[in-house]
Amino acid sequence: MEAIAVPSAVDNFLKRWKGNSGSERSNFQSFMRDLCTLLDLPLPDPGEGDTSQNSYVFERFIASPRVDGNTESRYIDLYRRDCFVLEGKQTGKQLASRSHQNAINAAVAQAERYIRGLPFEEVEHGRPPFIVIVDVGNAIYTYSEFTRTGGNYVPFPDPRHFEIRLDDLHKPEIQQRLRQLWLDPDKLDPSKHAAKVTREVSTKLAELARSLERSGYDVERVASFLKRCLFTMFAEDVELLPRESFQNLLVDIKDRNPEAFPHAVKALWDTMNAGGYSERLMQTVKRFNGGLFKNIDPIPLNAGQIQLLIDASKADWRFVEPAIFGTLLERALDPRERHKLGAHYTPRAYVERLVMPTLIEPLREQWGDIRGAAETLLRQGKDAKALQQVQAFHYQLCQTHVLDPACGSANFLYVALEHMKRLEGEVLGFISELTQGQGVLESEGLTVDPHQFLGLELNPRAAQIAELVLWIGYLQWHYRLNDRLDLPEPILKDFKNIECRDALIEYDSREPELDDNGQPVTIWDGISMKVSQTTGELIPDETGRATVYRYHNPRRAEWPKADYIIGNPPFIGASTMRRSLGDGYVDAVRQVFKGVVPDSADFVMYWWHTAAENVRKGNVQRFGFITTNSLKQTFNRRVLEPHLNDTKKPLSLVFAVPDHPWVDVNDGAAVRIAMTVGMAGEHPGQLRQVIRETSSENREARDVQLSQRAGKLFADLTTGANVASAEALEANEGISSPGVKLHGSGFIVTPEESVDLGLGRTQGLEHVIREYRNGRDLTQKPRGVKVIDLFGLKAEEVREYYPTVYQWVRERVKPERDQNKRATYRDNWWLFGEPRKDWREMSRGLPRYIATVETTKHRLFTFLNAEILPDNKLINIAIDDSAKLGVLGSRIHVAWSFSTGSRLGVGNDPVYVKSRCFETFPFPIFNADQSAIIGSLAERIDAHRKRQQHEYPSLTLTNIYNVLEKLRSGDELTDKEKTIHQQGLIAILRELHDELDHAVFEAYGWSDLEGNLVGRPGATTPLPDKPADQAEAEEELLMRLVDLNKQRAEEESRGIVRWLRPGYQAPDAVQTAVDIAPKAAAATSEAVTSKSKAAFPKAIPDQLRVLREALAERSYTTENLAGLFKRKPVKSVEEGLQSLVAVGMAGFDAHTQTWYSM
Incomplete structure (x- = not known):
């Protein structure tokens, strides 16, 4: 990577600034100008009187919001629109000291507050992706939030490498990183580069899979073989195997003796399975085990096929994106899914939008309370107890289990794992500070790892891919946090954390359902496709059939124990469940959930009910699901309302997006979805609503801008007016209806066809052939068509009185109706499917x-x-x-x-x-x-x-x-x-x-x-x-x-x-x-009964939690806040507030002497 600044220029910069201990305010702007000059960056502009013109300036004015509804006049030290908010400090503190870290934390919290206060025109395309903290003379700290929707800013690129010391400015990669942060920050988003690498790799694997299948190899054997190959490629890139060792082995075999391929690869994989010395690699190989390399039977490859493997191995597997890799790999390895390889996949940013409020935000709140408690104990000289608190949190983090009960290829679970690894990195960093580097060693086995991420998945191949994705993701993050992989063996462990089974029902046995002729009933398998002879497009292949089963003794399936539940259950509407899943399965599910999930509810609501039930019983802390945006419609809302309205054990929605773009993982189609997060008890929630969508450089996602409101969230995913509570009124009853539903396009005729059928000549036909309007006729240009309406007539009467109409309908409607499963549609073929008798009346x-x-x-x-x-x-x-x-x-x-x-x-x-x-x-x-x-x-x-x-x-x-x-x-x-x-x-x-x-x-x-x-x-x-x-x-x-x-x-x-x-x-x-x-x-004023005051908690983390929750409602003086609790614990409250300030979760207004939430 080419350097931007010559070494002598960097040396001069360091000589001028390194260790400078002057005034922050007097030095900061000079430091930043010199840094911009060093890196060949534009200098900040002079400030304008019109604030909206100040897109890159020092001292950018904003009206920063307070939780009490007021605003404060604040100034961002350096602001660059669509790039960063930068705060300058001159701490004068020793790097890595507790006081220095507290100063940096407070600066980050302040910058986040400024970002929340940016006016709408500044965040039209999303919030700045970076926060930068400059400790003048010491270091630069970078934090990112690439979804640009106001989520958590996390250390960038990770908790180990987010600190840039001034000496690091000699490194070309650091110079380039800072330039991109200024000029094109979105290019630093690793997921965008990773997505490109992942697509390329998947395409190569699909090409090889096709080649092997053409050679006659079984699909499952091909899939298993290629999964081992790709993990081996990954292992060499993260140095679990010697660098390029597998790639060099492939090149050697291709050039010298392709026939030796299966023997050479089997020898390597046998060694990886058991551990030991590899003659091929001339090195000792770690023991991988974990089931991946058991019962191996490599497929013989010719030179061309080996070359495809070599091409795939040249990708940098360290940067494959697990959040999408599973989906693309599943498509690459399944011949029935391969046509979708170029289709869209669910973007990582969309997945994060649900993972953060469901899992990461509550964990980070807990971590903030622990950090604050540790600060309190350190001020009291209780260093050992402070360390004990932090280590206990780390242990708890490593025992936190996350379940996706419809996990697919584990994209949600991987994103959860990544963010928990990021958090773990911060926790371990804190422990290291407290112990002078003698903290918890991951080699002792205490670490966030795949055993905590549980999945249920019915598709065996997807379940296997899910396990692989989690291991690759885990090893990637371990490598990033440690710059090496020094793990206890076996490297892979068979945790059995992904179970291949149904998430809704268990049963004693099942048997094929038989038709009247004793033959098994089948339905389209939902996967097989063929090319249409007329359009050339892919359409369902009806010869691909799946057997319909009848289930004996069905009962509710038990879910694995977990602390959080998250996922994206199947999008199947109530009306299409039988066609998609078969009568036997649907009957079994509805029988098991009878009385709690109505038959009119969509398929996803069975997952929603089960998760809500677990949360309300106290088995799970939170759950978050993706559902279709019909969640708030009446037929689905009936599932939500009993949980939300229960007077004894209510569920609260603490986060909701009622309507959001999404990509269906099954076919890459653009759909609209809702996001909901549930928590036990009575709690206010955050309502996020999409206010703008724009196309993105990332073709998978649209840039989405969200508004935010707080308050009680209702079953219709609104806050404020509870319109969901409105009752149907008798006054409006019985006078509204949808129009007729034809179930046969042959009923529609043109004016010319109407004349040919006898309109104007045959008596009474004017009551049968009628004017007809649909939605497009009203909003767009009317079609001018008519419709044949034979309501009230028997087939024999139509044939006798209107023979030309009878023949028309028999030829154009009856063949289609003969295939209909519903007897009433099939038998009454001359009538509309839904003739709306009530409307006619x-x-x-x-x-x-x-x-x-x-x-x-x-x-x-x-x-x-x-x-x-x-x-x-x-x-x-x-x-x-x-x-x-x-x-x-x-x-x-x-x-x-x-x-x-x-x-x-x-x-x-x-x-x-x-x-x-x-x-x-x-x-x-x-x-x-x-x-x-x-x-x-x-x-x-x-x-x-x-x-x-x-x-x-x-x-x-x-x-x-x-x-x-x-x-x-x-x-x-x-x-x-x-x-x-x-x-x-x-x-x-x-x-x-x-x-x-x-x-x-x-x-x-x-x-x-x-x-x-x-x-x-x-x-x-x-x-x-x-x-x-x-x-x-x-x-x-x-x-x-x-x-x-x-x-x-x-x-x-x-x-x-x-x-x-x-x-x-x-x-x-x-x-x-x-x-x-x-x-x-x-406004009606009701006498507010004062509640009895609560006791102030004894445990310090609990003290900080209640103080944080109080400040979230309004600002307080110390006296007023202490007055909320029995015995008015002013001293303890004061200590707790100082700790919240130290970790950046609260602020203090010296003018009003009030504390407020950050």
Whole structure:
């Protein structure tokens, strides 16, 4: 690696600065300018009056947040946007001393606080990936957080090498590292380089696997052989074998005698298994054992195949990324999966986003308490007790078990292992400081290692790969932390930590399910693919079959004991479980979980329930799962609610991301998921919401920016207004329905085909061939199609009265229906799959009805004529009252629908779930004038849109409202958008919507909220990044709607129902008029019963924990904080607070004499 600075320049720099003991403030900026000059870096810019222009300056102003809601004026010593926050110190302390380490810890905590205080425009593309601490005259310390979402900053590149002493500036690699940190910090992210290496290696292995399979070797034998080869390559790169020894052996065999390959490799692997002297390598080889090198039978290779192995061995296996290697290796070794090798994999950054709050953050909090306790004991002169506390934590860390009950190839487990190894490195560093280097030796066996990472996996090959991934990851980190691998033998141990079995059920036996002819029932195996003859794309190969089994005496599977549970269970919806898993298995699972997991729940919810149950029983500390983003929908929420609402042993969600991009490991497809972390007891949680997604240099991931809110998290993964608690109202019952579900495209006909079938000539056919609309017809350009609706007719009647229609449907629908498993669909082939008898009843006699598209970017409501038959993707409301249309189309109802509904698809579009969005919604109580005004405005909006679309047929509602949203946000329109603006007369439409919103707010009596909502963006489509005043007003609006829902539900319990369509819903009932006009929600003051004070804990770590938790709520003086506890332990509280400051977990404001959380 080429040096940037010549040695003489480095010497001059060291002569000027090394050991300099002057004033921090006077020396820091001079030191940094000289360092930039030495490394040929740009010098910081002069500061501007406009702070937003200060992208690279000394003394960058920020308003740093405090937990009490206040802010402080602070100045970052040196700031470079998208690169780092740098804090300068001149400690004057001896390097590696406790006081020096405390000063560095405090500086890191301060820098993290500054990062949290950066304004939005500074973190538009994520938070700075680095924190740099400069101890002027001594050293530079680097900390990284490459997800750039505000997680933990950890020593970079690892706890052993994050300190750069000034003498290290002679090293070219250190010079290059600092330059990249300044100029392109993301290139220092090791996972990005590792991902590239890992892809290349996997591709070479796949090529060799294909070659061996073509030679006739069994797939399993090939996979086993290649796994041994790749581990041997890894072993030589981390010097468990002599460097390049295996590579040189391969070259020698290829050049001299390829036929000797199996004998030579077997000899090497036999020696690796047992340990001993290798004649081939002329060296003593460590004993590996662990099962990997048992029963070996190397495959003979020709020269070309050996060359493929040589090519793979040239990769630097030290930098293979275990977090993705397992997935790619599984694809490379399985011929049925190999076509996915170029597909996307789950990015490491996404995995970390769940691992950190589930496992690492609580462990680091515990470590902070222990460090603080040690500081207290050291100040008291109790050095031995301080060491004992830290060693006890290390022992606990090495006994902490993590379980992934659907581990696949162990990507979650590996990321957990890596971060626990990082933490262990910090702990061992502390022990070394306390013992002058005579701390715990890993060779004694006390270390974080694979035995702590447990997995359940049904696929045998994936389970074997998972074990291999964990060992490679462990050995990589051991090598990085120690610069060598001096491990006790055997190197590999057969911990049996990955179990190949079902995670949900156990059973006595199983037998194939038989059909009526006594033949085994089979289903598509979910893996086999073939090339489509028409499109050339891969499609399911139905000849690849899997047997369906019937299970005898199924029961709940017991999970291994663990402290934390984490994972990504299978994404299978309730409706597709039988097709994917077979009737016998699904019946067994549902039988076992009957009464606790409803049949309507997705497959993943069986894992979620089991983990939640373990946490609530005290068996597990936390669990974190990836689920589909339908988690908050009603059918899945029924699993969450009993756990969250239990009054005796509740579960709390302490972290949630309701909607996040993801990559499905099975096929590389982009999907949307939710993340949840559960903990026993009543605790506030962190709600993270995606507010921006942008494409990334890493093609696997999108750069995701998250907002953060704290508070109690509800079952619908929200905080603030508990919309999940809203009850369905009787007043809204029985008047909404999805449209018909065809189950056969042959029912759809063009106008020309309708004429050919007799429309206009055959009497009564106008009632059979009807106008038809689906979601795209409403939001995009209408197709102009019709549909054959034979509801109410028998097949014989259709054949007699409408023979041409009968033949059309028989030829185009019946063949498809004959293959359907459901008898009702198969036998009633001439009828729609779901003809919606209830909808036909509720809409009878209406001249029109209200419709909205179930899943769409913009939530819009419109009138459809009664002659139009709606599709299943339309949600329809059997009301022809324009005032009700106006309320539904108002900002108030749309906000409610976004909060109570769901999201779907890669586009993350809102889903209108009628049971939650409509049936729970409390309508206002109109007077006659309000009803007339709202109804008139709704009619004018509906007519305006239809008129302009009729005049300009290419004009779509989606385009109209995209432009309206842009107008509201103040963005400049493109030429195309200006044309849409003119054609749609969108300025007029905007006025009409604003007037409608004003009228509806007035009808509710909530005009005080108008100013921050009406006319603002986000009225028809979700606005992730709302201004604070708008977000606060929306939250208040939702809370008022929840309160009004409860008020209406209470009325209905007393028999007072405010029917929306009383003539249909309750023709014999009398609409009771009760004067309870809605009022703006007022803050109610309740007498707060003072709780009895708690005793201050005796153990120092527990003392620090309760102090830390108190400061997380607000700032305190010492006296006030001590007053929270019995006997007011001022001295102990003061000592504990000083310890929290020493380890960077608290700060002290000398002006107000208050302590605050960092």
